[in-house]
Amino acid sequence: MKHKHILAILGAVVIAALVTGCNIVPVQSKQYLGVPSYSPTDPASIQILQTQPTAAHVRLGEITLQPQGNPTKTDIEQKLRLAASKMGANAVVLVADQTMVFGATVMGPWWGRTISPDVGRVIVGVAIRYNQ
Numbered sequence: 001m002k003h004k005h006i007l008a009i010l011g012a013v014v015i016a017a018l019v020t021g022c023n024i025v026p027v028q029s030k031q032y033l034g035v036p037s038y039s040p041t042d043p044a045s046i047q048i049l050q051t052q053p054t055a056a057h058v059r060l061g062e063i064t065l066q067p068q069g070n071p072t073k074t075d076i077e078q079k080l081r082l083a084a085s086k087m088g089a090n091a092v093v094l095v096a097d098q099t100m101v102f103g104a105t106v107m108g109p110w111w112g113r114t115i116s117p118d119v120g121r122v123i124v125g126v127a128i129r130y131n132q
Contacts, residue, residue: 023071031061038088047091089127096124
């Protein structure tokens with residue numbers, strides 16, 4: 001009986017992934033040491049910036065995304081806003097959006113191996129909070 005429930009849940013997850021087009025955006029965030037803790041902010045109010053603002057601010061931490069598939073700009077920005085809101089940020093400054101090599105895949109027998117690099121997109125933003 002338990003196996004049927006597990007299979008049903010697994011099937012639902014697979015179908016959901018297929019319907020959404022397999023656009024997965026894993027998010028990692030790390031708060032800097034020595035930075036005060038702030039209460040969470042409203043994700044809708046967080047700005048996404050291309051350059052560092054001239055207004056006085058505090059850097060709270062880094063947010064790293066590794067989009068897979070072809071997510072929309074809106075999906076990526078929403079993930080950045082959600083992660084930054086948990087830190088109490090007012091904005092996210094994008095510092096990197098590039099393709100990187102994460103490793104390699106080796107295929108074939110020992111006498112005729114092929115090595116293919118594993119490449120993926122990485123987006124890094126710094127969560128900031130404006131000084132009041």
